[in-house]
Amino acid sequence: MLEELVQNLVDVKRNFAKNYSGNAHIQEVIPSSVSDKFQLSSNHLQQLHEFALKNPIYFNHYEEDIDGTMCTVYEGDINQYWLNSIKHGSSCQPFYPTWIMSAYVMTSIAKELGYAELVDIGSGDGRIAFSGTILGQTSHSIEIDDVLVELQDTICKSTKQDFNPKCDDALELDYSELKLNKPVFFIGGLPQMGGDVLATSIIEKINCISDLKKNTCIVFAGTHTKRQLSGNLENGGWSSLIEKHNLKVIDTVSLPTIWTFDQTVETPYIYTEFN
Numbered sequence: 001m002l003e004e005l006v007q008n009l010v011d012v013k014r015n016f017a018k019n020y021s022g023n024a025h026i027q028e029v030i031p032s033s034v035s036d037k038f039q040l041s042s043n044h045l046q047q048l049h050e051f052a053l054k055n056p057i058y059f060n061h062y063e064e065d066i067d068g069t070m071c072t073v074y075e076g077d078i079n080q081y082w083l084n085s086i087k088h089g090s091s092c093q094p095f096y097p098t099w100i101m102s103a104y105v106m107t108s109i110a111k112e113l114g115y116a117e118l119v120d121i122g123s124g125d126g127r128i129a130f131s132g133t134i135l136g137q138t139s140h141s142i143e144i145d146d147v148l149v150e151l152q153d154t155i156c157k158s159t160k161q162d163f164n165p166k167c168d169d170a171l172e173l174d175y176s177e178l179k180l181n182k183p184v185f186f187i188g189g190l191p192q193m194g195g196d197v198l199a200t201s202i203i204e205k206i207n208c209i210s211d212l213k214k215n216t217c218i219v220f221a222g223t224h225t226k227r228q229l230s231g232n233l234e235n236g237g238w239s240s241l242i243e244k245h246n247l248k249v250i251d252t253v254s255l256p257t258i259w260t261f262d263q264t265v266e267t268p269y270i271y272t273e274f275n
Contacts, residue, residue, distance in 0.1 A: 001039060002109060006253055008037040008069075009101055010266055013256040015067040024060070024075035026258050028099045032063055032070045040104070047134045047161070048100050054158040055125060056151065074100075078258075080147075095124050095148060098221075098267065100131075102255035106186070106219065106269055107131040109253060113271070115184035115217050121170045121202060122188025126152040129163035139163040140178055142170050171201045176209050184217040191222065191237040199238075203245050213274050218247065220272065224254070224265040236268040247272040 016029055030048055031038040038045075049072065052058055058076035065071075078095055098106070107118060107128060118132035118139045125148060129141035141163050143149050152165035166173075185202060189195025199220065206212050222236015235242055235249060242249065250273055254266035 002105065002112065005038065005040065006105055006255065009099075009105065009256065010254070012066050012069055012071065013099070013261075013266075014264070016064075016071070016073070017261055022073075022075060025077040025079060026057070027073060027075050027261065028101070028256070028258065029064075029066065029071040029073050030101055032072050035069060037069055040108075044104065044134055047159070048104055048131075050159050051127065051130055051155065052100055054155055056154065057125065095145070096257070096259045097124050097127055098255065098257040100127050102257060102267075103127040104131045104135075105253070105255060107135055107137065109251060109271065110184040110217060110219070111135050111137060113184075113217060113250070115182055117178075117180050117183040118186070119175070119178065119180070119183050120186045120188065121198065123152070123165070123186075124148055124188065126155060126163055126165060128186050129165075130155070130159070130161055133161050133163040141165045142168055142173060144169050170198060173205075175202075175205050180209075180212060180216075182215040183212075184219060186219045186221075188221065191220070191241065195221070196238075196241050199241055200245075216274065217250070218272050220270045221257075222268040222270055224268060225263065235270050238270055242270075242272060246275045248275045 012029060034042050034045060052074045057078050058074045060075040062073055063070060064073050116137060118137045120129045120141050123129055123141040123143045126141045129139040132139040141152060146167050149165050149167040156162050187195060187199050189198050206216055220238045222238055249270055251271040252268055254268045257267040260267050
């Protein structure tokens with residue numbers, strides 16, 4: 001079911017991007033209701049809309065039939081948050097979120113793989129951690145930027161979903177304090193933009209916590225786009241780090257993100273476990 005959901009979401013995104021005539025800084029879509037193409041819990045879908053409606057980055061929404069699926073289009077502006085997010089020396093990537101539906105699919109895959117806890121590193125507005133919470137996972141949302149954490153706190157209160165926002169430097173955090181048993185870590189940062197430094201630090205910290213290594217999944221956000229000096233794009237650009245730390249790729253899924261809206265390719269998310 002998740003494979004079909006992924007493909008249908010990508011099809012809707014590409015159709016929408018091709019015909020979008022608005023001029024909002026960011027835009028994304030969420031199906032307005034459950035259908036044959038989008039078979040998910042109606043309660044979960046309602047919660048995803050709630051996240052968007054209560055999120056200050058979105059200033060407009062409207063319904064549109066996209067390739068036979070009635071969807072709600074959300075338009076927004078993240079300039080203020082983007083500018084604020086680049087001021088931190090150890091920040092690996094400015095605030096550019098995945099789509100809300102993509103966040104839900106990503107966390108659904110992690111839950112299907114059996115991971116009960118979720119740690120989102122560089123969580124932005126908290127959409128991945130939010131999705132984990134509504135799916136029944138214990139979420140921890142780690143973000144270095146205080147303004148984004150304030151945004152997350154606002155969303156937690158207005159949606160009544162506490163995904164545990166924490167304003168901290170992921171490079172310095174003591175993860176043993178989270179009392180993790182079988183977590184999935186989502187790493188927010190592309191390898192060529194400093195994400196490899198962040199990921200290496202997280203892996204080293206996991207290695208220092210007794211018995212955690214054998215029960216942990218790490219999900220990397222990659223890219224299919226060849227850029228200057230981007231190097232090897234195998235496994236979304238993460239192949240060197242995966243090989244160095246003896247990780248095993250267990251799944252890869254390509255999903256729409258804000259930064260790939262005007263591209264014909266999606267963002268690959270690579271799910272790995274320790275060998």
